[in-house]
Amino acid sequence: MEENYSVYRRRIYYYETDKMGIVHHSNYIRLFEEARLDMMNKIGINYKELEEVGIIIPVISVSCKYLIPLYFDDDVSVYSKVTKFNGIKMEVLYEIYKKDNESVCTIGQSGHCFLDKEMKPFRMNKLYPDLYKKLIKQVEH
Amino acid sequence: MEENYSVYRRRIYYYETDKMGIVHHSNYIRLFEEARLDMMNKIGINYKELEEVGIIIPVISVSCKYLIPLYFDDDVSVYSKVTKFNGIKMEVLYEIYKKDNESVCTIGQSGHCFLDKEMKPFRMNKLYPDLYKKLIKQVEH
Amino acid sequence: MEENYSVYRRRIYYYETDKMGIVHHSNYIRLFEEARLDMMNKIGINYKELEEVGIIIPVISVSCKYLIPLYFDDDVSVYSKVTKFNGIKMEVLYEIYKKDNESVCTIGQSGHCFLDKEMKPFRMNKLYPDLYKKLIKQVEH
Amino acid sequence: MEENYSVYRRRIYYYETDKMGIVHHSNYIRLFEEARLDMMNKIGINYKELEEVGIIIPVISVSCKYLIPLYFDDDVSVYSKVTKFNGIKMEVLYEIYKKDNESVCTIGQSGHCFLDKEMKPFRMNKLYPDLYKKLIKQVEH
Numbered sequence: 306m307e308e309n310y311s312v313y314r315r316r317i318y319y320y321e322t323d324k325m326g327i328v329h330h331s332n333y334i335r336l337f338e339e340a341r342l343d344m345m346n347k348i349g350i351n352y353k354e355l356e357e358v359g360i361i362i363p364v365i366s367v368s369c370k371y372l373i374p375l376y377f378d379d380d381v382s383v384y385s386k387v388t389k390f391n392g393i394k395m396e397v398l399y400e401i402y403k404k405d406n407e408s409v410c411t412i413g414q415s416g417h418c419f420l421d422k423e424m425k426p427f428r429m430n431k432l433y434p435d436l437y438k439k440l441i442k443q444v445e446h
Numbered sequence: 447m448e449e450n451y452s453v454y455r456r457r458i459y460y461y462e463t464d465k466m467g468i469v470h471h472s473n474y475i476r477l478f479e480e481a482r483l484d485m486m487n488k489i490g491i492n493y494k495e496l497e498e499v500g501i502i503i504p505v506i507s508v509s510c511k512y513l514i515p516l517y518f519d520d521d522v523s524v525y526s527k528v529t530k531f532n533g534i535k536m537e538v539l540y541e542i543y544k545k546d547n548e549s550v551c552t553i554g555q556s557g558h559c560f561l562d563k564e565m566k567p568f569r570m571n572k573l574y575p576d577l578y579k580k581l582i583k584q585v586e587h
Numbered sequence: 588m589e590e591n592y593s594v595y596r597r598r599i600y601y602y603e604t605d606k607m608g609i610v611h612h613s614n615y616i617r618l619f620e621e622a623r624l625d626m627m628n629k630i631g632i633n634y635k636e637l638e639e640v641g642i643i644i645p646v647i648s649v650s651c652k653y654l655i656p657l658y659f660d661d662d663v664s665v666y667s668k669v670t671k672f673n674g675i676k677m678e679v680l681y682e683i684y685k686k687d688n689e690s691v692c693t694i695g696q697s698g699h700c701f702l703d704k705e706m707k708p709f710r711m712n713k714l715y716p717d718l719y720k721k722l723i724k725q726v727e728h
Numbered sequence: 729m730e731e732n733y734s735v736y737r738r739r740i741y742y743y744e745t746d747k748m749g750i751v752h753h754s755n756y757i758r759l760f761e762e763a764r765l766d767m768m769n770k771i772g773i774n775y776k777e778l779e780e781v782g783i784i785i786p787v788i789s790v791s792c793k794y795l796i797p798l799y800f801d802d803d804v805s806v807y808s809k810v811t812k813f814n815g816i817k818m819e820v821l822y823e824i825y826k827k828d829n830e831s832v833c834t835i836g837q838s839g840h841c842f843l844d845k846e847m848k849p850f851r852m853n854k855l856y857p858d859l860y861k862k863l864i865k866q867v868e869h
Contacts, residue, residue: 318758318761318762319464319465319761319765319775320464320470320472320758320761322464322465323460323461323463323464323465324460324463324464324465324467324468324518324638325643325645326465327465327645329461330616330645330646330649331461331613331614331616331617331620332613334612334613334616335613335741335743338613338741338742338743339741342742351801352742352801353800353801356606361607363607363609363612363653363656364612364653365652365653366650366651366652366653367612367649367650367651367653368648368649368650368651369648369649369650370647370648371645371646371647371648371649374645377465377776378774378775378776459617459620459621460620460624460634461617461620465779466784466786468786471757471786471787471790472754472755472757472758472761473754475753475754475757476600476602476754479600479601479602479754480600483601492660493601493660494659494660497747502748504748504750504753504794504797505753505794506793506794507791507792507793507794508753508790508791508792508794509789509790509791509792510789510790510791511788511789512786512787512788512789512790515786518635519633519634519635601746601747602746602752602754604746604747605742605743605745605746605747606742606745606746606747606749606750606800608747609747611743613743659747
């Protein structure tokens with residue numbers, strides 16, 4: 306994995322499995338959310354504080370490819386990074402790996418928009434320049 | 447089952463199972479919630495409308511005995527009824543049965559309190575006498 | 588909606604919402620599963636029986652666009668249909684609508700493969716010709 | 729808290745909340761499971777390995793009192809310990825605390841039985857004396 310990914314690591318819980326014996330496919334979407342909020346926290350954006358200020362970041366799209374199943378108690382690392390950001394919309398990419406295994410198990414993506422309390426887009430670079438800078442920094446090279 | 451129970455029926459979803467091949471024990475608590483809100487609806491109390499008026503009914507306790515496991519695609523009926531109500535607190539009892547089987551599979555109970563927007567108890571019989579009457583009627587004989 | 592869609596209808600549960608007040612985006616993926624298994628049932632394929640025979644249909648990809656949020660107690664209809672099938676892989680398309688509203692709220696897609704007990708692909712048209720016919724019929728015009 | 733409790737700590741995920749803004753009551757039951765399996769791991773019992781040997785520990789009862797709500801991003805510690813064990817059945821007690829707060833937020837309990845592959849009780853002290861010793865040690869003083 307490239308170094309500009311953020312890494313979020315935990316074990317798979319029992320209740321995340323289904324009768325097929327593997328993690329239910331809907332739970333990867335939740336794991337992405339955990340990784341995304343952890344990644345944002347690490348670049349200085351605490352989502353709880355954002356919501357308190359009146360900013361929400363709803364999910365507008367999600368996609369996932371399940372390549373290798375995850376099992377109960379697997380030690381997984383979710384690599385995530387912001388791949389697009391324009392002040393209004395954001396895209397995040399995810400890759401899940403198991404410990405001691407080089408093969409990628411899952412590849413995912415989520416799309417988001419930034420909305421204010423009235424559920425409307427707002428001028429982030431004007432109203433919240435610090436937030437804007439932290440995010441735009443993620444997609445600059 | 448006695449006749450003063452409300453009956454809520456549906457099939458078990460695939461994602462409700464875990465790797466043991468049975469419904470995960472946490473999901474019965476969700477099934478109770480479905481049954482409870484359906485039962486309240488049937489006695490004329492729509493929970494969505496209650497919340498719009500500013501009344502919430504948080505869960506303050508829950509208990510469950512798992513006697514016979516539920517499986518994917520099982521056709522289950524959740525019997526529920528209000529067993530206690532005093533204007534401030536409410537208790538609901540649940541029993542889950544499978545189609546064509548007389549044995550009770552699950553027995554549960556939940557405790558609730560009625561709170562206003564400020565998360566405080568309120569005088570329901572004064573402020574919402576209609577709501578009070580509908581609920582007190584459930585526990586009178 | 589076109590007529591060759593299968594329709595699955597139910598109300599949104601309270602526990603499907605999150606603190607944003609809307610259905611959590613991971614729960615749409617579960618709703619798709621409910622709709623897919625219901626649709627397969629209607630064309631004569633009971634997934635529980637398939638698993639008993641030794642056939643599983645894991646999800647290999649999923650995608651979803653969230654256009655209009657779903658709320659607690661919304662009366663939703665999930666339209667689904669098989670859009671691709673070649674004896675080994677299958678694709679299903681989903682669209683979610685609210686009652687009395689013509690706008691599509693959610694568009695989704697899931698990809699699946701058919702595997703035997705050893706988690707390997709098998710010749711469905713040879714081994715399970717009835718199953719094959721039921722599915723191929725869905726994508727023929 | 730007394731010192732013979734095992735402590736499991738993590739933050740509350742966004743998807744664990746509901747539209748009331750607090751953690752949905754069913755999710756505490758899942759948090760108890762995480763804490764229980766972590767506690768068992770710490771006393772030398774890996775649940776994944778148990779299942780591989782053919783031992784399952786289904787939940788036969790659960791109860792929970794919700795005293796103080798948990799919120800998104802709360803840093804919670806789940807204290808758990810085995811309170812009863814007789815070779816066939818086990819009881820586990822749980823208490824949830826928030827960081828920097830002495831008040832207990834949640835008190836829970838779960839009952840379990842040990843079953844073999846045929847879903848039948850077995851003589852653990854004869855068949856798995858090491859497992860028996862690890863568990864009986866928890867309830868001896």
